[in-house]
Amino acid sequence: MTVQSPSDWPILIVSVIGAILVVEVARRILSRAGLKWALARHLVEHCTWPAFAVAAVAAFNVVFGPGMFGDTQQDRSLGGTVDQVLGLLTIASVTWLIVQASYALTDVVLDRLVLVQGEGNRRARRIRTQIGLVRRVAAAVIIVIALGAMLFSFPQVRALGAGLLASAGIAGAVVGIAAQPTLGNMLAGLQLAFSDALRLDDVVVVNNEWGRIEELTLTYVVLRLWDERRLVLPVSYFTQNPFENWTKHGSQVVAVVYLRVDWSVPVAKLRDELHRYIQGNPLWDQKDWTLQVTDVQKNGLIELRALMSAADSPSAWDLKCDVREHLVTYIRENYPDALPRFRVDLPDEGRPAATWSTVTSPDGGSGARS
Structure with missing residues (x-):
């Protein structure tokens, strides 16, 4: 049996539609549960499209399984290409789903922390900052692992693995020098988050600009100024330069x-x-x-x-x-x-010295009287 004949394509279409319908049913169930269950609501918000992608790729994998192509050289070549593409799509879609699911799980905690007021607000903001940075690091690590898995799915890349490992020291040194600013900012971001020097919603003064920390990433910090402007600074700025933090020990x-x-x-x-x-x-x-x-x-x-x-x-x-x-x-x-009055003595010939005072009103007007 091969999928090259027109009669086989309805099987593929039905499989894809069936998989998508299963995901849609699950989405509707979670949407109703989301009215009372915060995790269900966040799963629907983050994971709907990744789940559709995983379902579609899974349906393709089922249809294009072993034996779906013929035994000729051309069929085997086509089957290998299709398997390679499906493998890449599977890794990409599953990675997308895992990253979005991790964001959904952490959003449940972040939503609760936003509601904390009073004395617990400072600790809540610190935890929000740390969770935000940790999940970005986790997402970056997952994506890098997925890219590595996608690259090593090619036989040519696996064959070059020994040679690449032999020159890994030189390549690592070159990459380390080139990425020094980026790596420095990433380490500075983690340092700020876990040293509790800076948190989301902290009120700070930087370069005589008063504002509130709106976003804190691994590479930059967004400061929302009092006039709604945004000041974007590298994370390393806050580890190398002094700044005022008005809410270091509390929001009061x-x-x-x-x-x-x-x-x-x-x-x-x-x-x-x-x-x-x-x-x-x-x-x-x-x-x-x-x-x-x-x-x-x-x-x-x-x-x-x-x-x-x-x-x-x-x-x-x-x-x-x-x-x-x-x-x-x-x-x-x-x-x-x-x-406010400023007194001035004005001596005059033939007359005793008079004392004059200039009265300055709060609105800027002034007048003189003796």
């Missing part, structure tokens, strides 16, 4: 507001007003706050520093802006004499 961030005002400002009343305001602001996490006089500047103004804690950096930024706006409005409306 302290918001800081500085005010430069006149000496006449009533600090105690301003402190009470700050406490009253942040108690009604949902962005404050009800933990830490203070208002202190931190400096007397050379221009004659005093510096007030207000500190308020927030659950995370976005909340801290919004809370800082709200508090600054409220305090500026409160001082302007209730204590206008405490607005």
Whole structure:
């Protein structure tokens, strides 16, 4: 029996369709189970097309089994070519399915870690970072093994194996030198993940740019900046250069507001007003706050520093802006004499020296009075 006759092709078509229908039935069952079972949902999302590919290749292998081709030299040659192609497709499709299934399994854990808040958030982000990098390494290793298996399925490559092994030292040195930057970044990525120096969603300052770690791969890090820009840096940058990590020991961030005002400002009343305001602001996490006089500047103004804690950096930024706006409005409306003023003595002939003060309002306007 050979598949060269037209009557044999319906067998192949029926086999492929039957295999695909089996996968489709399994997909529908898992889709319904996915409403209550997270793993089933992720298997459907990741493994549908790889499973179709494996089913189709398996059907081809069944149809084009031993004895499906004739005994002539031409038939044997055709059969060998078909077997070679089917072997390559089988390795490729099975590798695709294994990689996607591993992603589906790890996604179940990652989904649960995303929901962790509060004190466990830092540990959850560390585990998410490590799982993301480990599964990328595992996928790379699986793909390399699959490529090796595909290459060694060719008799010519197997025949060259002894010669290649003899020169493996020289080839390895050449490849190592050429791939040094890439390998360095990969090792740096693993170092960052398992040393807990950097995690997904960490708030960092790099080159005076404030942002959040959006993606951490084996070769590069994507930093989402506050204005929605993306700063892409090699992983090795974070092992060779200093950077600020605001969430190294937790997600809680302290918001800081500085005010430069006149000496006449009533600090105690301003402190009470700050406490009253942040108690009604949902962005404050009800933990830490203070208002202190931190400096007397050379221009004659005093510096007030207000500190308020927030659950995370976005909340801290919004809370800082709200508090600054409220305090500026409160001082302007209730204590206008405490607005920033720069005093200058202007001596005049025939008249005693007069003291002038320039009043600068928070919105940038100014005026002079004696």
